[in-house]
Amino acid sequence: MAGLVLDGVTKRFGQAAAVDRVGLAVANGEFLAVLGPSGCGKTTLLRLIAGFEQVDGGSITIGDRLVSAPRHHVPAERRRVGIVFQSYALWPHLTVAGNVGYPLTVAGIRGQAYEARVDAALDLVGLAGYGARRPAELSGGQRQRVALARCLVMEPSLVLLDEPLANLDVHLRASMEDEFAAFHAKTGATMVYITHDQAEAMALADRIAVMDGGRIVQVAPPRSLYAEPETPMVAGFIGKGAVVEVTVLEVEDARALVRIGDATARLRCRAGTTAGPALACLRPEGLVPGGEGLAATVRRATYKGGATSLEVVPDALPDASLPLLIGDGPVPEPGAPLRVSVRDGWVIPAAR
Numbered sequence: 111m112a113g114l115v116l117d118g119v120t121k122r123f124g125q126a127a128a129v130d131r132v133g134l135a136v137a138n139g140e141f142l143a144v145l146g147p148s149g150c151g152k153t154t155l156l157r158l159i160a161g162f163e164q165v166d167g168g169s170i171t172i173g174d175r176l177v178s179a180p181r182h183h184v185p186a187e188r189r190r191v192g193i194v195f196q197s198y199a200l201w202p203h204l205t206v207a208g209n210v211g212y213p214l215t216v217a218g219i220r221g222q223a224y225e226a227r228v229d230a231a232l233d234l235v236g237l238a239g240y241g242a243r244r245p246a247e248l249s250g251g252q253r254q255r256v257a258l259a260r261c262l263v264m265e266p267s268l269v270l271l272d273e274p275l276a277n278l279d280v281h282l283r284a285s286m287e288d289e290f291a292a293f294h295a296k297t298g299a300t301m302v303y304i305t306h307d308q309a310e311a312m313a314l315a316d317r318i319a320v321m322d323g324g325r326i327v328q329v330a331p332p333r334s335l336y337a338e339p340e341t342p343m344v345a346g347f348i349g350k351g352a353v354v355e356v357t358v359l360e361v362e363d364a365r366a367l368v369r370i371g372d373a374t375a376r377l378r379c380r381a382g383t384t385a386g387p388a389l390a391c392l393r394p395e396g397l398v399p400g401g402e403g404l405a406a407t408v409r410r411a412t413y414k415g416g417a418t419s420l421e422v423v424p425d426a427l428p429d430a431s432l433p434l435l436i437g438d439g440p441v442p443e444p445g446a447p448l449r450v451s452v453r454d455g456w457v458i459p460a461a462r
């Protein structure tokens with residue numbers, strides 16, 4: 111059974127479509143991250159799934175239940191969807207247990223069933239024994255776990271997370287990432303996780319949907335998104351790949367022989383790639399200094415601890431900037447000439 115299906119979902123604010131014909135199928139129990147730059151429509155998409163906004167076109171199905179379509183709108187409180195926001199939205203005057211149990215109270219659940227479900231939810235997020243505290247007596251990470259427990263206490267089949275770690279410091283974020291992963295494994299709930307932080311999306315998600323301008327441009331597991339971006343936007347956004355103009359000379363066995371500036375290289379490509387102008391995605395792992403490679407000039411060298419990151423500009427492609435990583439040893443100065451061998455790269459399919 112599908113956990114969540116979106117079909118042609120569109121939401122307009124005035125003339126502009128904040129979400130534009132989005133189609134997406136999230137499997138039951140899957141952890142999907144929605145990743146994209148500011149203003150691309152992530153929050154609007156989440157609000158449509160939650161039921162806080164009505165669709166202008168298309169449909170949303172949760173489990174086997176149609177919840178959104180034009181002239182058909184199941185209200186948010188009847189969707190059995192759990193939501194965790196970046197501002198934890200806890201009641202300061204209630205205890206931790208009172209916050210977690212709040213949705214149960216609203217639903218009229220009391221007595222032993224209430225106690226048991228609150229205890230189980232607190233246990234699940236590692237806060238057993240914290241029930242009597244107030245939110246002000248907790249750390250940021252603990253507060254976020256209370257928000258998580260409060261969402262889980264209703265046993266939602268779908269959990270929506272809107273940048274839940276955005277307010278935490280870097281170290282806490284890393285440990286909360288582990289907790290989210292463990293939490294997902296324990297509950298088996300379908301999760302849709304909105305973020306603009308690609309490292310977070312990569313660490314957590316089974317698949318990542320990249321959004322741009324209200325549309326979903328690619329949905330894929332983190333590794334294939336990184337290795338085989340479908341569009342120049344995805345290539346540049348994920349892992350900051352360099353996007354450069356190339357000419358495909360010939361294709362054999364999903365390998366394209368391409369001309370890049372004054373050099374040639376064999377790059378990975380999709381079956382069906384044909385000869386002619388194209389764009390390619392190059393990453394530091396596929397570029398090495400030296401050899402018979404591309405003539406280039408060093409623009410910048412930045413020490414990264416253990417390695418130096420170089421930005422080099424191919425002489426034949428003055429608008430391009432290639433990222434290189436070099437280990438110990440002499441570091442070329444900005445302005446120095448450097449040959450760059452292209453060992454790996456990807457011909458971007460949609461660029462043709």
Ligand SMILES: Nc1ncnc2c1ncn2[C@@H]1O[C@H](COP(=O)(O)OP(=O)(O)OP(=O)(O)O)[C@@H](O)[C@H]1O
Nearest residue numbers: 123127128146147148149150151152153154155306
């Ligand atoms: N209530 C609204 N009225 C008018 N325009 C809106 C409304 N909500 C969102 N928008 C517009 O819709 C577009 C998408 O906004 P949205 O908040 O979904 O983006 P986002 O990807 O979540 O951005 P961020 O990462 O900055 O939160 C933006 O251009 C925004 O200005």
